[in-house]
């Protein structure tokens with residue numbers, strides 16, 4: 001697959017990152033993941049907003065304008081010849097001898113464009129299992145940083161327990177999935193945790209809130225305890241990669257009727273019309 005590093009188009013398998021690259025040494029960087037549907041990036045503006053916000057939050061000057069980055073992405077997509085693909089972009093604080101203090105070097109920007117990695121569609125049909133786990137991350141989960149170790153550990157633990165996703169709980173309150181946002185339906189109202197510092201402000205989350213408004217579904221962005229999940233009529237997860245996936249059990253307890261919910265399906269269909 002195709003790749004990009006600091007102005008050069010390369011192969012995504014080229015061994016290009018020096019050992020002193022700060023993403024490798026420290027996870028000192030931020031990233032984005034954008035889905036391309038039929039040659040067109042979905043919600044590119046929102047992804048760029050978040051990329052620049054994340055970079056600013058870690059005091060990283062990207063050294064490129066959003067227009068320049070969008071031009072690179074579109075050029076890579078065209079070169080890849082792929083209609084449905086995944087674009088990952090990473091920005092790090094560059095390449096400099098290892099030192100915790102910031103170096104005075106340009107940011108390093110890399111990207112890959114790979115064929116869309118489809119998830120198992122039976123999950124969409126039958127619903128996914130989730131496992132509740134403690135949210136062990138730092139206080140600034142809204143920044144999309146490269147430091148994903150607590151997310152990886154939670155996802156792996158959920159997987160080993162036979163679940164598709166870990167749903168994280170901080171101080172008795174549900175935050176989000178290890179790589180997704182969470183939504184509940186209760187008595188016709190769509191409920192999701194508010195976009196505080198403790199969750200990633202998902203782009204798919206934005207789309208779903210917009211769809212709910214369009215469909216006239218009442219929305220409440222509010223905190224809830226994990227027990228609330230078991231009382232919900234429907235639960236679903238959202239992310240760029242999985243789009244919208246119904247959840248039918250949590251900690252091996254069945255949610256609702258144990259089937260993907262009617263409203264979830266409706267929202268998913270509206271989402272697919274947008275992409």
Ligand code: PMP
Pocket residue numbers: 033151176177178179180181199200201202203204205238239240241
């Ligand atoms: N929360 C976390 C922790 C994530 O890693 C992701 C996926 N990047 C999401 C939520 C969903 O965000 P998005 O809809 O922008 O993919």
